[in-house]
Amino acid sequence: MSVALAERPIMSPAPALRPVISFHGVTKVYPNGTTALRDVNLAVHQGDFCFLVGASGAGKSTLVRLLIREETASTGRIFIDGHEITRMPHRKLPKLRRKFGIVFQDYKLLNTRTVAQNVAFALQVTRPGQRHLREKVEEVLWIVGLEDKLDKYPDELSGGEQQRVAIARALVHRPRIFLADEPTGNLDPDTSWGIVQLLLQINHRGTTVLMATHNREVVDLVRRRVIAIEDGRVIRDEAQGSYLREGEATI
Amino acid sequence: MRRLGAALWFAVHTAGQNFRRNLGVSLAGVFTMGLILFLVGGALLFTHSVDSVLQAQQAKASRIKIYLSDSASLASIMDFQLRLKNDPRVISVTFENKDQAAREAAQNPDIQAALNALGSNPLPASLNLNVRQLTDLGQFDSMARNTPIVDKTTATDYNPDVIGKLRTVISVISLVGGIIALILLVISLVIIMNTIRTAVYARRTEIEIMKLVGATDWFVRWPFILEGVIGGLLAAVFSGGIVFLGYKLFVQAAQRSLLSVPFDASYSAALLFLLVLGGVAVGAFGSYLGVRRFLSV
Known part of the structure; x- marks a missing residue:
């Protein structure tokens, strides 16, 4: 055997059973020496809805950044849809990122464009010449409940509405995986609940959803899969979990 | 074909839109580049004029x-x-x-x-x-002195000193003109790069979003490069216009003062072409450098 065991490709199971996202012994050490993730192993399947919970600095955002290859794993391997992305060349990253729909805590909307233009922008830059652009934009804005705000500008909307625009933009190209990094971080409880309902609805349509959060109420109410991270390690992975371990006290 | 057309339209449309939306920064860039192209063009044209005057003198001196x-x-x-x-x-x-x-x-x-x-x-x-060639004059002088039919007391008449000085002046002026033009071009590239970097910085969210939704590097880059090209083109046209107006007035003024400075139409055309090419190249390359660091993710 001339090929070292570690170099050999991991045999993937049949596509239907294959996880959409899988981490194999992933560690991330930043250039300044901080270890953000330690030996993370996890698998997320098509149609899953996962909460990624943990305190600030636990490693949630690093995990999200590794998924879209904004950062590269120091050791270990990450597979998306059966493709290893840890050593993917830079030129292939656009295609990888098109599999994801991503929203952030700070919405990242363009204030010089209307709601409809913000959503259309995602399609214009990834699929120039897309037919029926207007219809697609209207449809996705209808899903997020903003069909009457098409021509408004982001600063004329509330925080919750702006996050809905960001969700619509992340959805318009029909991604396989929906990543939400603290999507309710800036919102009041009622609005947060509305956003989570929307993410559940998206998941119900078959899209895999991964939501990094430290919104305890939401996690406890929804009762879906919970992956808890502490100090860069996955300390808990429960199919119908809560924000804290059973019996764990709140500080 | 449809996708390519749409991508091209997007690049042109975005470039134009960005140019208008950031009119202040855009115009500052155009003005700076225009000023430098004007100085380069002016330096080259002035050197050329002095050179042609000296060439005429040299012809007389030969x-x-x-x-x-x-x-x-x-x-x-x-x-x-x-x-x-x-x-x-x-x-x-x-x-x-x-x-x-x-x-x-x-x-x-x-x-x-x-x-x-x-x-x-x-x-x-x-x-x-x-x-x-002026350099041959000395040889003709000594050849004449060895020819029997030539007057022995005053064999020849020419002015070797003036000729030497003229040649020095011509080469010094060409050298100085060339160095000034080169320095100005390097300065302009740095200024343009920073102007465009400021413009790119103002639109970093847009670039970040484009990268996040999966736009390719070139798709992100093209609007900025086109914007640089538009700026360079405008700067070249304006500075070229001013340089030629100045050149024409200079030639007219020189001719009134009986100094024969010829109006060189073909050199002017070549210079205009050079300014446009320089403006476009500096604009495009400056944009490329300016946007590069924002594409690393």
């Missing part, structure tokens, strides 16, 4: 008069003239006989008075040479 001895026979003079005419270094040779020399000299009233007083014509006949 003449040598070979005085012939009074005893030389017409046949030997004709023979010598033919030999010079066949020399590839010579442009033209004309024979000036004693009468013509006297008439030429008589244009100065003092000499005319002296000639009248003398009663006879002491002025020698001469062969007037126009040579291609």
Whole structure:
């Protein structure tokens, strides 16, 4: 055997059973020496809805950044849809990122464009010449409940509405995986609940959803899969979990 | 084809939109680049004008008069003239006989008075040479001195000092002009790069979103490069216009003061082309450098 065991490709199971996202012994050490993730192993399947919970600095955002290859794993391997992305060349990253729909805590909307233009922008830059652009934009804005705000500008909307625009933009190209990094971080409880309902609805349509959060109420109410991270390690992975371990006290 | 057209339209549309939306920064960039192109164009045109004036002077300076001895026979003079005419270094040779020399000299009233007083014509006949290169004048001078039919007392008349000085002035001016143009171009590239970097920085969210939704690097880059090209083109057209207006006025003013500065249309056209090419290249390359660091994710 001339090929070292570690170099050999991991045999993937049949596509239907294959996880959409899988981490194999992933560690991330930043250039300044901080270890953000330690030996993370996890698998997320098509149609899953996962909460990624943990305190600030636990490693949630690093995990999200590794998924879209904004950062590269120091050791270990990450597979998306059966493709290893840890050593993917830079030129292939656009295609990888098109599999994801991503929203952030700070919405990242363009204030010089209307709601409809913000959503259309995602399609214009990834699929120039897309037919029926207007219809697609209207449809996705209808899903997020903003069909009457098409021509408004982001600063004329509330925080919750702006996050809905960001969700619509992340959805318009029909991604396989929906990543939400603290999507309710800036919102009041009622609005947060509305956003989570929307993410559940998206998941119900078959899209895999991964939501990094430290919104305890939401996690406890929804009762879906919970992956808890502490100090860069996955300390808990429960199919119908809560924000804290059973019996764990709140500080 | 449809996708390519749409991508192209997007790039042009975005570039135009960005240019208008950031009109202040865009115009500052155009103004800076225009000013530098104006200085480069002006420096090159000024050097060229001085060069052509000096070239004209040099042409005048590339003449040598070979005085012939009074005893030389017409046949030997004709023979010598033919030999010079066949020399590839010579442009033209004309024979000036004693009468013509006297008439030429008589244009100065003092000499005319002296000639009248003398009663006879002491002025020698001469062969007037126009040579291609100033450097050859010395060789013709020594060749003439070894030719029997040449006047031994005053063999030739030319001005080696003026020629040397002219040549130094020409090369110094060309060198200085070239160095100034080069320095200005380097400065302009740095300024343009920073201007565009400021413009790119103002739109970093847009770039970040484009990268996040999966736009390719070139798709992100093109609008900025086109914007740089638009800026460069505008700067070149404006500075080119001002340079030519200035050049025309300068030539007119020079001609009024009897200094013969020729209006060189073909050089002007070549310079305009160079300014446009330079503006476009500096704009595009500056944008490329400016946007590069924002594409690393």
